[in-house]
Amino acid sequence: MLKTRVASALIGIIILFAVVFSGQIVLGVSVFLVSVIAMYEYFKSLKNAGYRPVEAVGYISCAGILLLCSQVVQIPFLDRMISLKSLMFAVFIMIVVLFSFIIFLHSKYNITDISLTFFGVFYIAFLLSFIVLTRNLNNGFFFVWLIFIGAFSTDTMAYFSGLLFGKHKLMPAISPKKTVEGSIGGVIGCALTTLLYGLYLNKSGSIDFIPYYHFLLMGILCGIISQIGDWAASAIKRYVKVKDFGSIMPGHGGALDRFDSILFTAPVIYFYLSQII
DSSP states (O other): OHHHHHHHHHHHHHHHHHHHHTOHHHHHHHHHHHHHHHHHHHHHHHHHTTOOOOHHHHHHHHTHHHHTTHHHHTOHHHHHHTSHHHHHHHHHHHHHHHHHHHHHSTTTOOHHHHHHHHHHIIIIIIHHHHHHHHHTSTTHHHHHHHHHHHHHHHHHHHHHHHHHHOOSEEETTTEEEEEHHHHHHHHHHHHHHHHHHHHHHHHHTSSSOOOHHHHHHHHHHHHHHHHHHHHHHHHHHHHHTOSOSOOSBTTTBSHHHHHTTHHHHHHHHHHIIIIIO
């Protein structure tokens, strides 16, 4: 099982490098495809629990990620579509459409179904969009790696810390294998890895100098929020009674299983870089 997990992770890392190095457009399209797969896995798990999500609304929402690419190719019409007012209008339309399903198709859909659909849009499409937003920042090519470093280093260090030192269960009702020691190790590991990456960026001159404490703080924040993302996905799976959301990555589960932490680290990195630094 461990060999399969490692082999699958290596293949995933190779694909990740290829995608990020291919440019902003390729990254945006790739994030869009991941969001569609993750949305499918999410809806499938809901249907497994007896719910009826409005799937069309969920999939259409993923297209919003493609609109973010307009900041790269500079299409004026698309630029206007991603203004704050336009996004607020899109949310309003989505609410109206979802309520229309329980009004006109009340025998098939109910308030729980549309609420779970609405949640899925923000949980998956909205949070994943911050990967593209981070890539669109100045020096975004270097900063976008902080999202993946934050999630993967936390996951890896938490796993091995728990394996070597884990004694005290953290939240057995949601994720039986998680330990306090593993969680602490994940935060420390993420902070150190992010700091090392910051050291590389500053020393190589890849970016304008950023004080090292910022990288340390981003690492600590990602180490904490990444695990919340992991636990959130575990809580959903526990509720809908599935072990994994999918099986696209042997040893890791589906796209949503692999990106559950990234969903939460992406906004942290984006907001920290755009609002604090």
